[in-house]
Amino acid sequence: MVILKRKKIRGKIYYYLVYSYREKNKVLTLEKEIGKELPENIEEIKENFITDVVDKRWIKKIEQRKNIYNKMMNSLPDYVKQVQIKGFGIKFTHNTNKIEGSTLTFREVNLIINDPDVPINKSSTDVFEAKLHMQCYEEMVNTANITDLTMDLILRWHTTLFNMHPNRINFAGLIRRGQIYISGSNYIPPGGGIVCETLLDKLFTWYNKNSNSIHPVLLACLMHFRFLSIHPFDDGNGRMSRLLMNFILFKNHYPIFDIPAQIRKSYYTALERANLKEDEMIFVGWFFKNYLKSIMELRIPD
Numbered sequence: 001m002v003i004l005k006r007k008k009i010r011g012k013i014y015y016y017l018v019y020s021y022r023e024k025n026k027v028l029t030l031e032k033e034i035g036k037e038l039p040e041n042i043e044e045i046k047e048n049f050i051t052d053v054v055d056k057r058w059i060k061k062i063e064q065r066k067n068i069y070n071k072m073m074n075s076l077p078d079y080v081k082q083v084q085i086k087g088f089g090i091k092f093t094h095n096t097n098k099i100e101g102s103t104l105t106f107r108e109v110n111l112i113i114n115d116p117d118v119p120i121n122k123s124s125t126d127v128f129e130a131k132l133h134m135q136c137y138e139e140m141v142n143t144a145n146i147t148d149l150t151m152d153l154i155l156r157w158h159t160t161l162f163n164m165h166p167n168r169i170n171f172a173g174l175i176r177r178g179q180i181y182i183s184g185s186n187y188i189p190p191g192g193g194i195v196c197e198t199l200l201d202k203l204f205t206w207y208n209k210n211s212n213s214i215h216p217v218l219l220a221c222l223m224h225f226r227f228l229s230i231h232p233f234d235d236g237n238g239r240m241s242r243l244l245m246n247f248i249l250f251k252n253h254y255p256i257f258d259i260p261a262q263i264r265k266s267y268y269t270a271l272e273r274a275n276l277k278e279d280e281m282i283f284v285g286w287f288f289k290n291y292l293k294s295i296m297e298l299r300i301p302d
Helices: 042-074 078-099 106-114 124-143 151-162 194-210 216-230 237-251 261-276 280-297
Strands: 002-007 014-023 025-037
Touching: 002 106, 002 124, 014 042, 025 042, 042 216, 042 280, 078 237, 078 261, 106 124, 124 151, 124 237, 151 237, 194 216, 216 237, 216 261, 216 280, 261 280
Parallel strands: none
Antiparallel strands: 002 014, 014 025
16 A cells, blocks of 8 residues: 555645556456645545445455354354364464464374373473463453453463463563564564653553444454564563454354465564554455455365
8 A cells, every 4th residue: 555646636646545456367456546745644545444444355256254263153052162162272373373373283282182191201391381371361251251451451361372482581561661572574673662652552542442433354464463573572472363263253153364384474574664664555465365265165064
């Protein structure tokens, strides 16, 4: 998404938001006229334009798949649904930790969760984090229908993930105080302490204002991106952002999104480019393309 200037009536310059994409070997363009000057609420205008793009490109397919999936899931006995939800949690735990560098295979994570007495000859830290992340996931699905997303809830997840961790206990559930850097990325998150806290307050004010008006999948996407851009913790930012994303999806009865570790590079690239170019549409495009692919491949129970 870019802002372009064009000559219009009597040679006057007008600003436009422009988004181009490829579909069926054709390059298509969506645009929105802004006016002769850039208004103070340009960020709000960009957000509305993103909503228009998402509605046009992806929402219809997502709604169709959501309806099919929920109809099938609702036809299952409760115990089978619980098996499905737990199975997704194990897969999600494997991938979200692997994105952060875990060495565990899916089979090993499955054993850690379902048969913890079987010894796993891998890093004790990786084993520990798999167990604790699964606890966070289970809390997420158990509370989604009875509470809303808050920073206090995320702090509780962060505490669960790290309060028994031998190397992370000192910052479990705490907003970072100092500057942080992301390994391998040119994007530098904002400063710690009051800077982080102010940005988080602003983010959750925006969430509370828009949670009933923005489409839930776009809401999950933007919260994921904006939370991770703030990077409020010394560690665990990616896992927390993926948990809060799935909290929003699960709460609103959309299939939850397990980002495969195999596409970690494109995931990180989309996050970095969107931040460096200050263009959320870069990540939104990546997100919806891969979310739609994941729910189209999702196995519907018989």
